[in-house]
Amino acid sequence: MxxxxxxxxxxxPLGIINPLLTRQKECVLSKKDAKKLIPxxxxxxxxxxxxxxxYETVCVFINEGEFFKRGTTYGPWIPIYGVGALIxxxxxxxxxxxxxxxxxxxxxxxxxxxxxxxxxxDKYFHMRLWDYSQVILNWGHVNGYICIRSVITWGLFGxxxxxxxxxxxxxxxxxxxxxxxxxxxVLFGLFALDIVLSLTIK
Numbered sequence: 001m002x003x004x005x006x007x008x009x010x011x012x013p014l015g016i017i018n019p020l021l022t023r024q025k026e027c028v029l030s031k032k033d034a035k036k037l038i039p040x041x042x043x044x045x046x047x048x049x050x051x052x053x054x055y056e057t058v059c060v061f062i063n064e065g066e067f068f069k070r071g072t073t074y075g076p077w078i079p080i081y082g083v084g085a086l087i088x089x090x091x092x093x094x095x096x097x098x099x100x101x102x103x104x105x106x107x108x109x110x111x112x113x114x115x116x117x118x119x120x121x122d123k124y125f126h127m128r129l130w131d132y133s134q135v136i137l138n139w140g141h142v143n144g145y146i147c148i149r150s151v152i153t154w155g156l157f158g159x160x161x162x163x164x165x166x167x168x169x170x171x172x173x174x175x176x177x178x179x180x181x182x183x184x185x186v187l188f189g190l191f192a193l194d195i196v197l198s199l200t201i202k
Contacts, residue, residue: 042188045082052081075194084110088158106158111151118145
């Protein structure tokens with residue numbers, strides 16, 4: 001199926017955070033070794049994917065009046081939300097004491113992620129996986145790729161990630177390191193396997 005081909009495209013924005021990895025001196029977690037940082041990032045990616053799936057399911061139900069499976073994977077997760085969460089993490093982790101800045105950066109960065117992804121998928125794959133011109137509360141939408149509501153939602157998602165999700169994950173990791181790794185690699189392994197299967201099974 002052609003919609004399976006766009007998953008790698010949605011993962012491309014991860015490339016923009018690579019330069020940030022070399023600036024770890026500015027990050028709160030810069031002193032943690034890879035054994036702690038990598039599992040944390042993988043679980044953030046997975047949890048965000050699930051939250052995104054739930055959010056879109058609810059939005060579709062409100063807009064269409066029925067439940068509809070969202071995303072191109074088989075399971076209850078959507079990769080672009082995981083990508084967005086990692087972008088938010090790397091761009092805002094050093095500003096955790098400034099919620100307003102976390103909100104602003106998350107809104108702008110992930111709004112651009114959604115705008116660019118939507119445009120490229122539409123123009124080069126001739127597909128519309130989302131179209132805000134067809135939904136409620138779509139003020140100021142840009143060709144249906146983004147709208148004020150979606151940008152604000154990304155900002156709120158950034159606040160949820162940095163202040164509602166990240167702290168308990170960090171606490172879980174610090175107190176139960178082995179259990180944290182088991183949970184992380186099992187869940188992320190299922191997510192990764194799902195992505196591979198969705199790309200290969202026609």
